[in-house]
Amino acid sequence: MNLDEINEQLFNLPKVELHCHLELAFRPSTMMEWAIEDGFKIKTKEDFAREFLILEPMADLPTVLNKFLHTRDRLSSLERIERLAFEACEDMYLKSNVRLLELRYAPSFTLDVFPYLGAENLHGAIMKGCVRAETMYPMAVGLICLLQRIKSHKENMYWCDFAIEHKGEFLAVDLADNEVDYPPKQFAPMFDKAKAAGLGITIHAGEPALPGSPNNILASIDYLHADRIGHGVQAIHDEKVIRRLVDEKIPLELCPTSNWLTQAVPDLASHPLKQLMDLGIKTTVNSDDPGVMGITLMDEYQIAHKTLGMSLDELKRCNAWAAEVSFIPQKKKDHVWKE
Ligand SMILES: [Zn+2]
Structure with missing residues (x-):
């Protein structure tokens, strides 16, 4: 098979x-x-790239954070936010043939600088963009509400309640930011509440190559009811963690380029996606931050295939698992996803 044929199949x-x-x-x-x-x-x-994109492994955190803030500070109107959401969906379909799409956002992240937008309006604009894409393309889109570890208990509880009030549009809640200085256990009250309300739970854990990171995967399962783990790439260094993920069939949302750019792995070739799959973990392939990292999900599939040596059948299996564990309701999945 030549390169064009492989790309077409991917x-x-x-x-x-x-x-x-x-x-x-x-x-x-x-x-x-x-x-x-x-x-x-x-x-x-x-x-533009110099101010907004992260295309090489990050040398220092402040430079990276600055780029995130440059991006966030452009989301100053509901028109822009609706367009952001619509184009994110459209590009997923047109550039990568994505049929089931979960997008996560942190209401607190944008409202910190543009409080006048209001949470309801912000959420409404995002929903409008997603629904517009769903009516144009054969895709189903669902949202995840992201809580920020750096925020106070009170504020996170507020956004957790907001997610519960908008259940159906929000399918799940997530926890992100510095996982080493803010370990999972202290966030248990929010995730107990979200779980009881019937929301799905995914937690950023086991991402950075730092001590304590693999253990955060176990703590997210034990204390936060994680149905899925965001990244979890450091599981590869801890047999106990691997065993739990296999035994409890907990899937990992792996993001190769992102893990390389944040130095969670030293280079793309040593990303453990395939090894984790070979060990029996339900692995899925994802893009994390496609805009700021200048990638598409299709690029991640090319990396998985060409750099990590995964076959088309293996990638198909990753997608079948991803479809199975997606928080999008089965009825909605059935319209756009055939086994
Ligand atoms: Zn993430």
Whole structure:
């Protein structure tokens, strides 16, 4: 098979995306347009990349955070937010043949700088963009409400209640940011409440290559009722963690390029996606932050196939698992996903 044929087969595979942050899933041309409107001196794609994209492993955290904030600070109107959501969905379908799409966002992240938008309006604009894409393309989209570890207990409880009030539109809740300094256990009250309300639970855990990181995977299962783990890439270094994930059939939302750019793995070739699958863990392939990292889900499939040596059949199996564990209701899945 030549390269074109392989790429065509990879594209034709109907895909599921479980782990994608809406705020960082912008279409680059649109973000560049907004940046110029907002007064950034940007003339070329290179100028834009320097201010907004992370294309090489991050050297220092402040530079990276600055790029996240540049992006976030462009989300100043409901028009922009609706367009962000619509284009994130449209690009997933057109560029990667995604049929089931879960997008996560943190209401607190955008409202911190634009409180005048209001939570209901922000959520409504995102829903509008997603529904518009669903009516145009054979895809089903669902939202996950992201709680930030760095926020107070009170604020996180507020957003947890917000997610419960919007159950149906929000399918699940997530926990993100610095997992080493904010370990899982202290967030148990929110996740007890979300679980009791029938929301799905996915937790960012086992992401950075730091001590304590693999153990956060177990703590997320034990204290936060995690149905799925965001990343969990460090599980590879801990046999006990691998055993639990296999025995309890808990899937990992793996994101190869993101793990390389954040230095969770030293290089793409040593990403343990295939090893984790070979060990019997339900692995899924995801893009995390496609806009800011300048990638598509299709790129992650090419990496999985060409760099990590996964066969088309193995990638098909990852998608079948992803479809099975997606929080999107079965009835909605059935419209766009055939086994
Ligand atoms: Zn993430």
